[in-house]
Amino acid sequence: MTASVLVVGTGLIGTSVGLALHDRRRVLLTDSAADRLDVAVGRGAGERWDGAEPADLVLLAVPPSVVAPELRRLMERGAGRAYTHVASIQSHVQREIDATGVDTSLVCGGHPLAGRETAGPGAATAELFLGRPWVLCPSERTGAAAADAVRALATDCGAEPLELSPAEHDRTVALVSHLPQVAASAVAARLLTGPPGAADVSGPGLQDTTRVAASDPSLWVEVLLGNRGYVAPLVRELAGDLDRLAAALESGADGAVRDLLERGSRGRALVPVKRGEHDRDFTSVAVSVPDAPGQLAGLFVTAADAGVNVEDVRVEHLRGRPSGVIELVVQPGDRQRLQTALATAGFAVLRAD
Amino acid sequence: MTASVLVVGTGLIGTSVGLALHDRRRVLLTDSAADRLDVAVGRGAGERWDGAEPADLVLLAVPPSVVAPELRRLMERGAGRAYTHVASIQSHVQREIDATGVDTSLVCGGHPLAGRETAGPGAATAELFLGRPWVLCPSERTGAAAADAVRALATDCGAEPLELSPAEHDRTVALVSHLPQVAASAVAARLLTGPPGAADVSGPGLQDTTRVAASDPSLWVEVLLGNRGYVAPLVRELAGDLDRLAAALESGADGAVRDLLERGSRGRALVPVKRGEHDRDFTSVAVSVPDAPGQLAGLFVTAADAGVNVEDVRVEHLRGRPSGVIELVVQPGDRQRLQTALATAGFAVLRAD
Numbered sequence: 060m061t062a063s064v065l066v067v068g069t070g071l072i073g074t075s076v077g078l079a080l081h082d083r084r085r086v087l088l089t090d091s092a093a094d095r096l097d098v099a100v101g102r103g104a105g106e107r108w109d110g111a112e113p114a115d116l117v118l119l120a121v122p123p124s125v126v127a128p129e130l131r132r133l134m135e136r137g138a139g140r141a142y143t144h145v146a147s148i149q150s151h152v153q154r155e156i157d158a159t160g161v162d163t164s165l166v167c168g169g170h171p172l173a174g175r176e177t178a179g180p181g182a183a184t185a186e187l188f189l190g191r192p193w194v195l196c197p198s199e200r201t202g203a204a205a206a207d208a209v210r211a212l213a214t215d216c217g218a219e220p221l222e223l224s225p226a227e228h229d230r231t232v233a234l235v236s237h238l239p240q241v242a243a244s245a246v247a248a249r250l251l252t253g254p255p256g257a258a259d260v261s262g263p264g265l266q267d268t269t270r271v272a273a274s275d276p277s278l279w280v281e282v283l284l285g286n287r288g289y290v291a292p293l294v295r296e297l298a299g300d301l302d303r304l305a306a307a308l309e310s311g312a313d314g315a316v317r318d319l320l321e322r323g324s325r326g327r328a329l330v331p332v333k334r335g336e337h338d339r340d341f342t343s344v345a346v347s348v349p350d351a352p353g354q355l356a357g358l359f360v361t362a363a364d365a366g367v368n369v370e371d372v373r374v375e376h377l378r379g380r381p382s383g384v385i386e387l388v389v390q391p392g393d394r395q396r397l398q399t400a401l402a403t404a405g406f407a408v409l410r411a412d
Numbered sequence: 413m414t415a416s417v418l419v420v421g422t423g424l425i426g427t428s429v430g431l432a433l434h435d436r437r438r439v440l441l442t443d444s445a446a447d448r449l450d451v452a453v454g455r456g457a458g459e460r461w462d463g464a465e466p467a468d469l470v471l472l473a474v475p476p477s478v479v480a481p482e483l484r485r486l487m488e489r490g491a492g493r494a495y496t497h498v499a500s501i502q503s504h505v506q507r508e509i510d511a512t513g514v515d516t517s518l519v520c521g522g523h524p525l526a527g528r529e530t531a532g533p534g535a536a537t538a539e540l541f542l543g544r545p546w547v548l549c550p551s552e553r554t555g556a557a558a559a560d561a562v563r564a565l566a567t568d569c570g571a572e573p574l575e576l577s578p579a580e581h582d583r584t585v586a587l588v589s590h591l592p593q594v595a596a597s598a599v600a601a602r603l604l605t606g607p608p609g610a611a612d613v614s615g616p617g618l619q620d621t622t623r624v625a626a627s628d629p630s631l632w633v634e635v636l637l638g639n640r641g642y643v644a645p646l647v648r649e650l651a652g653d654l655d656r657l658a659a660a661l662e663s664g665a666d667g668a669v670r671d672l673l674e675r676g677s678r679g680r681a682l683v684p685v686k687r688g689e690h691d692r693d694f695t696s697v698a699v700s701v702p703d704a705p706g707q708l709a710g711l712f713v714t715a716a717d718a719g720v721n722v723e724d725v726r727v728e729h730l731r732g733r734p735s736g737v738i739e740l741v742v743q744p745g746d747r748q749r750l751q752t753a754l755a756t757a758g759f760a761v762l763r764a765d
Contacts, residue, residue, distance in 0.1 A: 082760070172615035185698050186739065192613050221613070228613075234606040235614045239599055239621035244676025245653045246595045249646060251679045253587040258682035260545050260574070260581075261588045262525035265683055267620040268592035272680035276673035280666055283673075291661040293602060294654050300598045301651035308644040313633055320629035320636075323597025326604045327529075327625035329611035330618055345538050355722050356712035363706035372708070372725040373539075386539065407435070
């Protein structure tokens, strides 16, 4: 028996849920914006909801301020047997839900820690939740059936469910999501005051550090204000650290400069390694190939014939050159064999041991 | 005629230069640390320098504080015909070089805007500089031959050379490299004060925003202090923006919160799109495949047979599952054809239009 899911709101998150569930669940879609819904249906995220059929689980993928009124409207018409949402702030939304007077035993809040800086159903991907935490935030009144339904949804999307109270959730995301957003926006905003063309002289550091600054300002105003009780003190502390660093730089106090950098390094070590970063366990073989159909196929056929399992692939296009560098990530024990096989097959292997 | 390059210092940058030049230049390597040199030679970055043969270009890939004394030592023994370095700060280093009394017409400073948070020759890659800016910083006394040699080196490494004065360089990198480093370290340092396990509840935002906080603190103390004249005022301004944001959050002033987020979004739009991010021009087809040798080969052969050029590949491993999701990035016009070909060949295509 496969539980059906009604996704309300076909933006980035809602459409990605539909794509992720593609072959596992019956997915019904609805949205107040017809054009968004058309894109989501067109991309295969699910079928249009006829407005009558009740779903086993209703997922509200709408901005935090709309969750409570939408939930009430849907529950009054009996749209589902359990309800969840994906708001990045939970206490505030839970209080608004409580105030509507609905049967809160059917409601379990949730928050997938996934997303990207590009919004809308066109940016959705089936892989958005793979390996990401999906926080379940049951209230004191949430029934076991509703919590179980949300946990199963998270698992079916490839995410890793974990449970926090709404307050614990909000305290945590203030630190691990809202503070990084604020810092990224503040650093990116400084670029507007720099010498013209400065941002063109950028390395991967600027690109990564400011990536989330491209996120939708309207959504983030809502999130930051909705969680300001936790966010504001953290922003004050961050500003204080930076003011102390500036003073240390002005006076040439290298101990204080080193202290912040070392604390930063220790803090960063707490962050789980990103999916796809296999640097510690894997090695790679790089090959220069012409940018033409069939070239990649030849590489992979050669690897397969040599009995080598390619764990990951990175493609680097060389601007202005009709070729690219392909990096095949493999187990260290397979490296030499793959290099030999590729060289024998006539490929331009870039690194040799 | 291929100009030879002597790389002094086989850390991340020096070894990556050797790997990048592999099939284009004669590369000689030296390092005060025998173990680093062994790794670089073992990875195929070049040959051990015998200490006698002079090179057409000497590249000092050593910490900024060591550039001037090393340069003097090498010039006194006639190690090369032109000299460059890769210091992340230029004015300070140039002043130290001038003070040594060497023939500065042979010296042209340089700085590749490449790097990663992992140090040492083991982290080096032939692709580190592909498409990245490599800033040439000639002094007023630098001769044309030295500047040309550095420009050719940058090009041969796949980088894009551009020219700035040492002062312009330092003002620019304070904004686009040193400020992001400081912000990343300060955000990551806050994680040490959070609830235990908080960093496990992290999404891509935290991972990207704090990535460079893992960089070597000792190197960065030197860089930040060496450029403190430009860095300190920027850090003050960033702290000021954050203090104003905290005040706005405390008082619920949504206009001021929105203002920072919108400025951040406009600033981020100035940052060139990262290599490999083809979201605007390309589309993708996702397929679920077992994690076994030959699976990728089948995908690429099918794509090639359909006449589709695969522009990029992303591999997502599903933790705890014996399969992965492969995303093939293609031209929008090729998408339908590739989906049909893959489905016909029996692959589990995840998205359908």
